[in-house]
Amino acid sequence: MSDLTRLTIAEARGRLAAGDFTASELTDAYLAAIDAANPALNAYVVVTHDKACSMAKASDARIARGEAGPLEGIPLGIKDLFATEGVHTQACSHILDGFRPRYESTVSANLWADGAVMLGKLNMDEFAMGSSNETSHYGPVVNPWRAAGSNAELVPGGSSGGSAAAVAANLCAGATATDTGGSIRQPAAFTGTVGIKPTYGRCSRWGIVAFASSLDQAGPIARDVRDAAILLKSMASVDPKDTTSVDLAVPNYEAALGQSVRGMKVGIPKEYRMDGMPEEIEALWQTGIGWLREAGAEIVDISLPHTKYALPAYYIVAPAEASSNLARYDGVRYGLRVPGRDIVEMYENTRAAGFGREVKRRIMIGTYVLSAGYYDAYYLQAQKVRTLIKKDFEDVFHAGIDTILTPATPSAAFGVADQDMAADPVKMYLNDVFTVTVNMAGLPGIAVPAGLDGRGLPLGLQLIGRPFEEETLFRTAAVIEKAAGRFTPQTWW
Amino acid sequence: MSVDIETVRRVARLARIAVSEDDAERMTGELNTILGFVEQLNEVNVEGVEPMTSVMPMAMKKRDDVVTDGNKAADIVANAPATEQNFFLVPKVVE
Numbered sequence: 001m002s003d004l005t006r007l008t009i010a011e012a013r014g015r016l017a018a019g020d021f022t023a024s025e026l027t028d029a030y031l032a033a034i035d036a037a038n039p040a041l042n043a044y045v046v047v048t049h050d051k052a053c054s055m056a057k058a059s060d061a062r063i064a065r066g067e068a069g070p071l072e073g074i075p076l077g078i079k080d081l082f083a084t085e086g087v088h089t090q091a092c093s094h095i096l097d098g099f100r101p102r103y104e105s106t107v108s109a110n111l112w113a114d115g116a117v118m119l120g121k122l123n124m125d126e127f128a129m130g131s132s133n134e135t136s137h138y139g140p141v142v143n144p145w146r147a148a149g150s151n152a153e154l155v156p157g158g159s160s161g162g163s164a165a166a167v168a169a170n171l172c173a174g175a176t177a178t179d180t181g182g183s184i185r186q187p188a189a190f191t192g193t194v195g196i197k198p199t200y201g202r203c204s205r206w207g208i209v210a211f212a213s214s215l216d217q218a219g220p221i222a223r224d225v226r227d228a229a230i231l232l233k234s235m236a237s238v239d240p241k242d243t244t245s246v247d248l249a250v251p252n253y254e255a256a257l258g259q260s261v262r263g264m265k266v267g268i269p270k271e272y273r274m275d276g277m278p279e280e281i282e283a284l285w286q287t288g289i290g291w292l293r294e295a296g297a298e299i300v301d302i303s304l305p306h307t308k309y310a311l312p313a314y315y316i317v318a319p320a321e322a323s324s325n326l327a328r329y330d331g332v333r334y335g336l337r338v339p340g341r342d343i344v345e346m347y348e349n350t351r352a353a354g355f356g357r358e359v360k361r362r363i364m365i366g367t368y369v370l371s372a373g374y375y376d377a378y379y380l381q382a383q384k385v386r387t388l389i390k391k392d393f394e395d396v397f398h399a400g401i402d403t404i405l406t407p408a409t410p411s412a413a414f415g416v417a418d419q420d421m422a423a424d425p426v427k428m429y430l431n432d433v434f435t436v437t438v439n440m441a442g443l444p445g446i447a448v449p450a451g452l453d454g455r456g457l458p459l460g461l462q463l464i465g466r467p468f469e470e471e472t473l474f475r476t477a478a479v480i481e482k483a484a485g486r487f488t489p490q491t492w493w
Numbered sequence: 494m495s496v497d498i499e500t501v502r503r504v505a506r507l508a509r510i511a512v513s514e515d516d517a518e519r520m521t522g523e524l525n526t527i528l529g530f531v532e533q534l535n536e537v538n539v540e541g542v543e544p545m546t547s548v549m550p551m552a553m554k555k556r557d558d559v560v561t562d563g564n565k566a567a568d569i570v571a572n573a574p575a576t577e578q579n580f581f582l583v584p585k586v587v588e
Contacts, residue, residue: 102568201549214548243554244547312531323508330509332581337574343584344509352511360510361523367508368496368524377494378531383544385537390545425523426530442548467549 004029005170009074009227012173016063016073023063023073027056027117030075034119034171040493043156043166045080045138046088047120055117062115069115071234077172079163080121081128082108082218083207087118091209092136093126095354096335105207106239107176107218114234119172123162126356127326128183128211131431133161134416135358143191143413144169144489147455154413154457157187157431163221164191168489174222174231178208180215181314182409182435185447188221189408189460192449192487194228194477195221197435199467200442201246203232204239212321213244215314215439224486225448225478229253232470248468256471257478262296264476267401271307272434274410280453281407288405288450288461291483292476302401304392309385310437315429316369316382317440322359323366329354361425390441397466403476406434408447408460434462444470448477450484458487494532495525 004026007015016023031049038044052075059073083089083101090096104112112118125135132155133141143156144165156165160177164187167175177184179197188195196219203218210216220231233253239245268289273282293299331337331350338353340346355363369378396404410433414421421428438445444467447460461480465473496504501521505512512520566579575582 099572102565102571199549201551240554240556244549244551246549246551306537309534309537312534315527315531316534327509331574332583333570334572335574340584343586345511346584347509348506348511351509355510361520361527363508363510364501364504364520364524365527368500368504368528371504371507374494380544381534381537381539382531383546384539384542385534386545386548387542388537388539390548424526426526429530440548 005033008223009173009230012074023056023059026073027052027075030119030172037169037171037493041142041144041165041169042139043123043141043162043171044120045092045123048087048118052117052119059115059117071111072115073117074173075117075119076111077119077122077163077166077175078108079160079176079178080124081178081209082176084108088121091127092124092138094137094336095329099334103207106204106241107235110237111234122166122175125159126359128159128178128180129358129362130158131186131428133158135356140416141165145191145413145457147457153416155416157190159183160187160221164188164193167193167221167223174220174227176218177221178216178218180211180318181439182432184219184221185435185445185462186409186431188447190413192458193221194225194448196228196232196446198232198236198470199444201244202236204237204242204245206239206241210325212318214321215318225474225481226254226257229257229474251471253471253474256475259475261292261476261479264297264402265300265400266292266297267300267302267396267404269302269304269404271304272406277410284451284459285407288480291480295479300401302396306388306392307437310389310440311433313382313385314436314440316378319362319366320370320379323363326363386440389437393441393443403472404464406462408434408462412453412457412459438464443467444473446473446477448480449487450480494528496521
């Protein structure tokens with residue numbers, strides 16, 4: 001049965017419709033793969049065996065009745081940040097101990113309405129704060145990729161590390177993820193998978209545990225570009241329950257695949273050529289430029305002058321919003337409670353025990369930059385810089401650029417418990433240097449695998465698009481995918 | 494700008510996070526590293542620039558001012574660590 005887990009969503013969809021196998025057989029194959037692999041990879045924090053089996057059975061019944069939905073019988077993993085009714089939802093934090101919501105997030109509800117099957121909840125950095133999946137209360141996820149000739153454990157990136165690892169290791173057909181500063185695209189790049197962060201407002205944030213509300217967006221991580229397009233079509237919707245959800249019909253993204261990029265203007269921003277960037281990343285970028293040029297796109301050098309300020313501005317805006325959003329975890333309404341002599345001490349003890357180091361660090365930064373006397377110097381300044389970052393993009397799009405090509409990350413996957421990163425939080429933050437600009441401007445961005453480095457580890461390229469032009473990203477990413485081929489790790493687990 | 498350990502203790506109190514002496518010392522170093530990193534924003538000329546309030550230009554959605562939800566007290570307290578008759582229980586706050 002393990003062959004079934006190698007199928008893409010598009011392939012499985014066709015063969016389920018043809019009756020080659022049942023949704024229950026497909027789900028069983030995935031559950032068996034998870035049970036075998038999870039002790040080594042730690043991608044899932046909860047596997048919902050019974051729920052998966054009953055959902056698959058219901059899918060088989062709908063297929064038999066000729067009522068199959070667009071994702072009928074497709075087994076998916078759900079990031080632990082999405083509220084799933086009656087099922088563990090903790091944002092991989094200790095402070096949400098035992099939390100089982102009485103409601104379902106809009107994004108996951110959309111997937112179930114289209115016939116998808118839930119396999120379980122995926123590991124992630126605590127409250128989506130991290131770039132290596134090492135801040136999870138449930139321990140790090142191990143990347144299914146290893147460097148050639150090495151047994152050393154590598155991180156899958158973060159914060160959607162469980163999502164990326166599960167997709168790469170065939171432990172789900174596709175996964176939901178979220179991206180606040182790069183949390184879909186960086187792990188996708190580290191695992192040879194495709195990840196898209198759509199335009200802010202495309203997917204409803206209702207029922208997603210909030211980190212930084214003006215930056216958070218949901219999106220899929222998938223095996224290939226087509227699967228990402230299929231998943232985003234189902235995840236995206238117009239939702240009255242999220243006031244930032246945009247009133248715009250969801251297009252059929254899959255239809256964009258195979259369309260030519262001839263005549264398309266692809267911008268190459270000079271500011272993304274960073275000091276100390278490995279030569280392999282630069283070479284990969286040049287290779288990607290070559291592929292798009294050969295496919296008929298026009299390559300245009302562009303400038304996004306405020307690029308270097310995106311990451312520092314992010315580390316004011318995101319922690320400020322996080323400090324406010326995470327104020328709700330007080331030991332009263334849900335999750336952990338640690339007693340104290342009075343109510344304030346109960347709050348303080350609960351939050352001290354319930355939040356991990358990185359989360360506390362960000363709450364502290366956020367509280368500080370919003371505190372009396374510092375608001376103008378930090379928060380207001382950062383929001384002004386954010387306006388300038390967005391204007392940089394608007395200027396190049398106004399000048400006719402259709403999409404922007406950049407590296408996805410400044411390096412390939414690094415080791416679990418990397419000493420340099422542990423010693424200096426800013427080093428870890430630099431992982432998001434190419435992705436964070438996109439969140440600050442609210443734009444769509446996709447990471448697509450483009451090659452392997454000298455040690456045999458996957459590297460990705462990023463395409464950035466105009467607001468709500470995800471179709472352009474899928475169309476262009478498909479050209480890169482066709483030229484680069486697909487990358488799968490050797491099974492060792 | 495940099496913070497001293499007294500400021501860290503004050504911010505921790507504002508954030509309602511209990512910190513030990515060791516925590517406060519470690520956090521002082523970490524916060525100063527991050528504040529040092531974000532300091533480069535001061536180089537940017539922001540004269541006449543409006544601070545961003547909404548990343549996508551859109552009018553705030555409004556709905557009719559009617560009751561659309563409710564009658565689910567049991568659901569709301571279902572996950573609370575301590576409840577009684579659909580009330581959240583907390584340590585006594587009034588003497």
